[in-house]
Each structure stands twice: as structure tokens, then as C-alpha cells.
Amino acid sequence: MSxxxxxxxxxxxxxxxxxxxxxxFRFCILRVSDRDIALDITQxxxxxxxxxxxxxxxxxxxxxFLFTIAHRLIIDWYRxxxxxxxxxxxxxxxxxxxxxxxxxxxxxIEMESEGRFLVQSISKLSSSYRQPVYLRYVEGLSPGEIxxxxxxxxxxxxxxxxRGLEExxxxxxxxxxxxEPSHI
Numbered sequence: 001m002s003x004x005x006x007x008x009x010x011x012x013x014x015x016x017x018x019x020x021x022x023x024x025f026r027f028c029i030l031r032v033s034d035r036d037i038a039l040d041i042t043q044x045x046x047x048x049x050x051x052x053x054x055x056x057x058x059x060x061x062x063x064x065f066l067f068t069i070a071h072r073l074i075i076d077w078y079r080x081x082x083x084x085x086x087x088x089x090x091x092x093x094x095x096x097x098x099x100x101x102x103x104x105x106x107x108x109i110e111m112e113s114e115g116r117f118l119v120q121s122i123s124k125l126s127s128s129y130r131q132p133v134y135l136r137y138v139e140g141l142s143p144g145e146i147x148x149x150x151x152x153x154x155x156x157x158x159x160x161x162x163r164g165l166e167e168x169x170x171x172x173x174x175x176x177x178x179x180e181p182s183h184i
Contacts, residue, residue, distance in 0.1 A: 129164030
């Protein structure tokens with residue numbers, strides 16, 4: 001790699017890291033409920049970005065790329081954790097125990113109380129709606145980008161977002177009043 005390519009590569013990486021690192025970290029911490037693990041996954045996400053840039057891969061959809069990598073790393077972490085936890089059931093000589101993630105993880109990120117309430121409500125959504133709603137309304141991704149990240153169509157992402165919003169309204173108590181019955 002030439003010095004010019006390396007400089008361009010470094011500037012691109014720094015720009016993307018500056019723009020997306022906080023969002024990727026928030027995405028991770030809401031899923032793993034452990035600050036250190038979320039930091040590790042965020043770091044690995046950007047390590048993979050660095051490697052991709054080093055191979056000359058263009059970043060036309062960098063945000064989608066980063067969220068997709070983080071999403072896959074989280075899935076891998078849960079699979080590994082589940083495998084280790086199942087191995088621990090095989091005998092009493094196991095020294096390590098693994099606790100499931102806490103539902104209401106403490107976050108260092110300061111949010112207004114209503115925003116925190118809604119983010120906590122999003123974490124209570126069923127699994128098929130949780131990520132699409134979070135990515136749409138917290139991270140501001142389009143249905144197309146969400147579809148790329150979750151490996152579903154943009155239409156399926158839109159459907160999950162809409163159904164997730166309906167479920168979120170029920171969970172949070174923000175229901176839309178039914179229209180008044182007509183008098184016959």
C-alpha cells in the first residue's frame with residue numbers, strides 16, 4: 001500500500017469512527033447489557049472496518065456495513081455464550097458461571113427520562129420487532145438499510161417497524177384512541 005493510499009485509508013477510518021462509534025456502542029450495549037462486552041464488540045466492528053478498507057473495499061454504505069458487522073458479532077457472542085453455558089451444565093467441576101444479560105442494563109449514556117423510558121420499552125418488544133424499531137427511531141436508519149443489516153427485504157423491515165410500533169404503543173401505554181362509535 002502506498003503512502004497516499006494509507007493516508008486516505010486512515011482519514012476514511014477516522015471519519016467513520018468519529019461519526020458512528022457512539023451509535024455502534026449504543027446498539028451493542030442495548031443488546032448485550034454489559035459495557036465491557038459492548039466496547040469489545042464495538043472495537044471488533046471497527047477493526048473489521050479497518051481490515052476492509054485495507055483490502056481496498058469501498059464504503060458506499062458505511063453505516064449499514066458497520067451495523068451489519070456489529071449485529072453479526074452480537075449473534076456470534078450469544079452463540080458462543082450459549083455454548084459455554086451449556087458446557088457448564090455437564091459437570092460440577094466447572095469454575096466459571098455465566099449469568100444471562102440483565103433486562104434493564106444500566107447505561108452511562110445520559111438521556112432524558114422519556115427517551116430512556118422509550119428505549120427501555122423498545123427492549124421489551126418481541127425479538128423480531130426490537131432491532132428494526134431501534135435502528136429506525138434511535139439510529140435513524142432507513143428501512144432499506146435495516147433490511148441490509150438484518151438480511152431481510154426493505155418491505156419486511158417496514159412491516160416489522162410498523163408492527164413493532166403498535167406493540168411499543170401497547171407496552172408503553174401510548175395508545176391511539178379508537179374513533180368514537182357512530183350513532184345510528
